[in-house]
Amino acid sequence: MISDKTAGVDDATGEALAGLYRDLDALDLHPLWNITAQLLTETPRPKAVPWLWNGAVLRSLAERAIDLVPVDRGGERRVLSLGNPGLGGQPYAVGTLWGAIQCLGPRETAPAHRHSPGAIRFVLAGSGVWTTVDGDACDMHPGDLILTPGMHWHDHTNGGTESMVWFDGLDLPMIEALDAVFFEEYPEFAQPEPVRRNAGEAAYATNPRRLRPGAVTDELDPKPSRLLVYRWAETDAELTRLAAENGQEIASVEFTNPDSGASVLPTLSCSVHRLPVDRVTRPRQQTGNAIWVVFRGEGYSVIGGQRFDWGPGDMFVVPSWVPVEHRASAPADLFRLTDAPVLRALGIYRERVLDAQQPVTGTFTARTLDGAPAPGLGVAPTPGTGVAPAPLSVAGGEVR
Numbered sequence: 001m002i003s004d005k006t007a008g009v010d011d012a013t014g015e016a017l018a019g020l021y022r023d024l025d026a027l028d029l030h031p032l033w034n035i036t037a038q039l040l041t042e043t044p045r046p047k048a049v050p051w052l053w054n055g056a057v058l059r060s061l062a063e064r065a066i067d068l069v070p071v072d073r074g075g076e077r078r079v080l081s082l083g084n085p086g087l088g089g090q091p092y093a094v095g096t097l098w099g100a101i102q103c104l105g106p107r108e109t110a111p112a113h114r115h116s117p118g119a120i121r122f123v124l125a126g127s128g129v130w131t132t133v134d135g136d137a138c139d140m141h142p143g144d145l146i147l148t149p150g151m152h153w154h155d156h157t158n159g160g161t162e163s164m165v166w167f168d169g170l171d172l173p174m175i176e177a178l179d180a181v182f183f184e185e186y187p188e189f190a191q192p193e194p195v196r197r198n199a200g201e202a203a204y205a206t207n208p209r210r211l212r213p214g215a216v217t218d219e220l221d222p223k224p225s226r227l228l229v230y231r232w233a234e235t236d237a238e239l240t241r242l243a244a245e246n247g248q249e250i251a252s253v254e255f256t257n258p259d260s261g262a263s264v265l266p267t268l269s270c271s272v273h274r275l276p277v278d279r280v281t282r283p284r285q286q287t288g289n290a291i292w293v294v295f296r297g298e299g300y301s302v303i304g305g306q307r308f309d310w311g312p313g314d315m316f317v318v319p320s321w322v323p324v325e326h327r328a329s330a331p332a333d334l335f336r337l338t339d340a341p342v343l344r345a346l347g348i349y350r351e352r353v354l355d356a357q358q359p360v361t362g363t364f365t366a367r368t369l370d371g372a373p374a375p376g377l378g379v380a381p382t383p384g385t386g387v388a389p390a391p392l393s394v395a396g397g398e399v400r
Contacts, residue, residue: 029084044287046319048094049086050303053150054366055294055313059125060127062103062165063352071110073185078103078110079168082291082315094289094317096339101315104158112155112186117172117266118224119154121146122293122335123232124167124313128160130197133228137194140164143232143295145255145335146252147264149224150175151182155190167293167315169337171267200228209258211238215271216254220345221262230255230264239274239333250275262341269340275299275328283325289337290318297332301325305361314366323354 020280024031030174032039069125069295071078082093093099102121104110106128121131122145129140133154138146148154158164175181196202204210206226211234235253254265263269275281275297283302292301293315300309304322318324326334343349 005318022176023273028224035280036322044321045290046321047086047088048084048092048289048317048319050306050308050316050318050322050364051082051084051086051093052308052310052314052316052364052366054368055124055311057316057366057368058101059165059313060248062101063163065195066103066105066163068102071104071108073111073189076111076113082370084317086319092173093291093315094173094319096174096177096289096342097291097317097337098168098172099291099315099317099337101165102156103163103165104156105163106158106161108158109190110156111189112153112191114151114153114184114186116150116152116180116182117170117175118267119148119168119170120265120268120270120337121148122167122169122270122295122337124165124293124295126160126162126164126166127159128162129156129164132191132194135194136199136228137197138229140166140229141232143235145230145235145270147228147265149265152224153186153191155186157190157351167335169268169270169291171265171339171342174339174342198229200226201231203227204258207258209261211235212256212261212271213238213242214252214254216256216261216263216269217344218339219256219260219262220266220341220365221257221260222266223257223260224266225257225259225264227258235272236333239272243274243276245355250279250281250396265341266345267339267342269336271336271338273326273334273336275326275332275334277328277331278328280357283323283356283358284351285321285323286338286340286351287320287349287352288339288343289320290324290336292316292318293335293337295333297328297334298330299328299332301327302358303362305358305364309363311379322326323358325357326391360380 036245065078069078079100079102081091083091123140123142129135131146133148134152238253239251251274294310298311300307303318303324308316
């Protein structure tokens with residue numbers, strides 16, 4: 001018998017209350033007074049947990065998949081999605097973001113389709129691949145960012161002799177939660193061979209608004225960027241310029257829609273952060289979820305008090321409102337994907353910088369196939385030696 005009896009409630013009232021609960025349950029109704037604390041929490045309580053996937057393991061599994069799994073209609077893509085252990089088996093990196101590694105072998109084409117979720121590709125390694133987006137063939141190179149906005153036809157073609165791997169980021173969990181997922185196959189296996197390549201890039205070649213120092217904070221645009229590819233050479237040059245200007249402190253740039261100055265997609269923000277050696281960032285809390293991809297360098301992040309050592313190709317997640325700070329042990333460039341444009345559009349974005357570095361209560365061990373720690377990562381002192389890492393200095397720049 002369900003009972004909410006408290007002091008002063010007699011048995012008759014208790015029985016009547018139990019009857020009320022039975023009737024509410026029979027009619028699929030929920031009494032708010034019993035679930036307020038679950039629904040209206042003082043701070044966000046994301047189900048996703050901070051997590052890291054080892055890049056060397058991801059690359060090895062991707063190469064195995066190239067040998068064993070064909071790319072064709074039905075499968076559509078050879079993708080290994082990041083599944084956060086806190087999400088009960090869902091193939092999502094965090095509650096609102098899909099993250100994955102996609103791989104394409106020599107002379108392969110991933111068939112053309114389109115879908116309402118928007119997607120981005122950040123290239124990790126390889127050559128010879130292009131993504132055709134609504135007829136515009138965008139060549140892909142390591143460090144490049146390629147956009148495939150929602151309901152744009154796209155396919156991937158490898159015209160070279162080596163495989164390519166890249167990070168896939170989508171707003172799929174968010175669009176699914178809004179009951180707005182649509183998917184459509186292209187009438188043919190692939191789009192026609194384009195007459196021109198990188199047409200959108202050429203159209204914006206002299207536009208200076210493709211990158212913004214720091215982060216977009218005000219501009220919003222319901223339309224995606226018409227510029228579909230952002231080159232690593234330009235990103236690298238801008239990061240180098242910013243680092244020189246601020247005395248080799250942390251340098252950050254966000255990719256932007258050159259027409260409006262907003263984030264590249266209405267739902268997704270993409271940025272790169274350059275971390276010099278032994279400059280620790282200020283610990284920051286932000287609403288919204290983030291996926292980080294290590295393009296180069298080594299170091300660690302403290303996420304919610306836990307240390308995550310990382311190296312090239314590693315991918316890790318920071319769920320909403322979990323504090324995070326970073327330190328590089330070798331010069332590092334980190335790509336970040338977030339859902340910030342949606343939170344800003346809804347007026348629910350919030351952030352704060354903590355006054356002190358987080359105390360480290362544990363160290364995360366990345367999973368490998370044999371259960372051993374992932375090799376070659378970290379700057380922790382040797383156990384039993386008492387030798388601590390080099391002293392930290394708090395960087396004046398900000399990773400947002």
